[in-house]
Structures are given as C-alpha cells and as structure tokens.
Amino acid sequence: MRWLAFVAALLAASCTTYGEMGFTGGVEHRQVGQQVYQIRAGGNAFARLGQIEDFIYLRAAEIGRDNGFSHFALLTDESGYRSETISTGGYNYSGTTNCSGSTCNTLGSMSGPTTSTIRKPDAEMRIMFFSPEQYNSLSPQEQAMTLAVDGVWNELAPQYLDTE
Secondary structure (H helix, E strand, O other): OHHHHHHHHHHHHOOOOOOEOEOOEEEEEEEOOOOEEEEEEEEOOOOOHHHHHHHHHHHHHHHHHHHOOOEEEEEEEEEEEEEEEEEOOOOEEEEEEEEEOOEEEEEEEEEOOOEEEEEEEEEEEEEEEEOHHHHHOOOHHHHOOOEEHHHHHHHHHHHHOOOO
C-alpha cells in the first residue's frame, strides 16, 4: 500500500506540462500533407482532457506561426481517455514491534500484488492550415470553421509557456 501511495505522489509531482512527448505526456506532430499536420497529445492520470486538447491547439498555433499560416481548421478530432493497468509487483509488509522486558510482540499485515486501472487523457487531431490569401478566398461559412493562429496563440501561450 505504501508503494502505491509513493507512485501516486510521484505522479502528482510529475504533472503533464507542455513540451515534447515524454514519460508524463506531452505533444508531438508530423506533417502528413502539403498543409496538413497530425498532432497528438497525451497526459498522465492527473491531466484534464481539456488541457491535452489545448496542447494540440497550441502546437497548431506554433506550426502556423513558424510557417506563415494565418488560420487552421480541424479535419479530424479523436479525443478521449485510454486505460492502463499497473501492478505493484511483489508483496508488501507493514507492522510494528512492541517489546517489554525480554518479550517482543510483532503485529503486522502482508498484502500481495495489487493491480490498478488508471485513465489517461489522449487526443489526436488532423489539422489543415491556410495562408492569409487562402483564408481570404474561403466562403464565409468555411471561414467560420477555422481558428486564427494568432488568436489561439494569444489565448494559450500565456497559460502553458514561459513567454517572458
């Protein structure tokens, strides 16, 4: 039981932060077309799904800024939770020993391996980017389905990046 508490404390201290994919989560992307990117983000059991989706939008804003795009649109959105099963392994023993004179009594308990299921947020989105000229050539209905790169950046970068 102590081991499980230790793992929980370790995971709480290792919260998911924005950055490259690692042990506690993060975000990654790959270009799959001329102006289309697949962006995936994941978190540990303490992260919120909304936070993981924000990571995707923030990475999209970074890609847009780096490549001169003004807007982007979601082509696919697969967001949800994935389950993982973890086991503690061996046996755990906890107890106390009380001595009085030359007699000692030990009281304790032993527990076997335990298995727990945890849910981790995970999201993957396919995103198409538009240059300012391409955006201006879209119909008003199509424009309404896009997000402005600078607007997303201005909203999310201060929350997740050290921008100073």
